[in-house]
Amino acid sequence: MPLSGIKYFIEELRARGDILSISTPLDPKYEISAFLSEIGKKDAPAILFEKVKGHRLPVVGNLLGTRRRLSLALGIDPDKLFEEFPKRMGKGIAPVLTRDASPKVVAKKGKGVDLTKLLPVLTHYAGDSGPYITSGFSSARDPETGGIGRGLHRMEMRGKNRLGISLLNPPLAEIYGKYKRMRRRMEIATVIGMDPLIFLASILKAPAGVDKLSIAGGIRGKAVPMAKAENIDLEIPAFAEIVIEGFIDPKGKEEDGVLGESSGYYMGFSKSPTIQVIAITFRKKPLYHAIVPWSLEVDNLLYLVHGLDFVPKMKREIPSIREVRLIPGTFGSHAVISLDTENRGEIRRALSLALSFTNIKKVIAVNTDINIQDDQELEWALATRFQADKDLMVMTNLRGQPIDPSSGDGFLTAKMGLDATKPRLKGFEKVGVPEGVKKRITPVLQKFVKGR
Known part of the structure; x- marks a missing residue:
């Protein structure tokens, strides 16, 4: 896509069905922000507010609300x-x-x-x-x-x-x-x-x-x-x-x-x-671009800023890391790492390294059988593979993010690492169906989801 104006990007989104026009007049005082805040909690399209109370200019928001x-x-x-x-x-x-x-x-x-x-x-x-x-x-x-x-x-x-x-x-x-x-x-x-x-x-x-x-x-x-x-x-x-x-x-x-x-x-x-x-x-025919400060859209921006340093360095220093995720809604302070190793020392080293980054306050380590993009699977891993007396790492008086209001003087904060990897191989095999079955039912599932 060539470097141009915001309208070219909006037309690209329109062609992809990824922008929604709202014709109901909304007030720029609270109402548009409230709308964007609610819709931004989901995998929602960009929003074009065609009519804004008291103004001629339309407002576009949630433009970068998804990765x-x-x-x-x-x-x-x-x-x-x-x-x-x-x-x-x-x-x-x-x-x-x-x-x-x-x-x-x-x-x-x-x-x-x-x-x-x-x-x-x-x-x-x-x-x-x-x-x-x-x-x-x-x-x-x-x-x-x-x-x-x-x-x-x-x-x-x-x-x-x-x-x-x-x-x-x-x-x-x-x-x-x-x-x-x-x-x-x-x-x-x-x-x-x-x-x-x-x-x-x-x-x-x-x-x-x-x-x-x-x-x-x-x-x-x-x-x-x-x-x-x-x-x-x-x-x-x-x-x-x-x-x-x-x-x-x-x-x-x-x-x-x-x-x-x-x-x-x-x-x-x-x-x-x-x-x-x-x-x-x-x-x-100008447009006004709005960004709601406390939103998943801003979280995406922080994901980009923090991830540029965090993700490559983690993968470079810990070769067994297969995937890294910064959890939405935490302004880049909570992370999950997926590791392909049974070495407890390497897992602990990965947790320690992650917590050394200023923006990271909490990190969870899991095995590669966990889909780290699925919050339900993460909670399941914590519920069945984590014991706080053995698998919790707490580090104190480390520098944190200035925007964390719970931090102390000099933005010093306590951080935690949670080892939710398998305690042992035997007895921790995740249930599932053969891979070939998943592939066969995928087209049926897609039709079902699309039709709902």
Whole structure:
């Protein structure tokens, strides 16, 4: 699939029957978020909300809510994701400036901008301090090197033409720090509704000085097309649905904000700067891309980020590992490993290695006769092969994830490994029918399931 805009991806999903259009009007305050939260608990399609109360723009959500769609956006077979992805990441292709000649409408400039009317920004949860943009990809120029830093940062609606932005991570946090020390205002452009691959590249960790759009180009094998921002000196991804341009005055007031986060709890953003919006640009018939913070869609994104390091290293260090799974709903902190070994020492080493990763808090080891994608089989393995006094490993005072609210000072946490492999071979043979029988009944099963 060529690098282009979000609409091309949506058309691809439509051709595959993997997007559902909703014509019932829903409110961007709570209702759309609630709908996406409920439907996102299942293997659901992407959702296009055609009518949004109080707004002209439709909203698309749950776009990357399944690993099937995640792999489609990356252009990589799901079974080869953690083998192929790191290879492509290392083959960066620099973005290229192109003429984005598609029709645009500059809605407003200066004080005439009213984001509250122009954008159907969602209020996700009852305790949120206001509506939050959760899919904005922001760019700013380093005042020292001239390079452009980019990243995905939460943005709070603070008025008609004001947006709070949480700058906690590099490179934008470092770039803003430089402007602050220089007492200079920082120009910033935010795009919403872009090629999903660019969105995925925005959440990856990039080496200092490396443009995340080069990583996106390497993954797709084609340079990301860029366009000049309309009113400030920045190059941004072409074909974006919405472009917000503005600046941050380092002398301006920094405010607090609260948002329900991917951990399932509210998180405060203390003293985050405010963007003064000077212009907003739309493509013809624009779409607003929404992401619900506490959802399986965000879990998929964390699965990608954490899995890129975790899965290849586990398989490299422990040759008997056949499969690794990060359990949905745990923001990448719970894992299962399937091992083809009877060596207790190697199983313990695998558990210890897994728990050494910052993001992992709990890991279960099972034999290859367990389908680790099936939660019922995992619970069965724990119920019949695990004894807590012998098979439970507890490690204390290890660094955990910052978003875990139960962790202590310095994000130190206790972790556990559970050995649910067979205690012995005899007496632990799993019941089953001959493999040939399974193959013969599969077509019948598929017809039955499809017809229900």
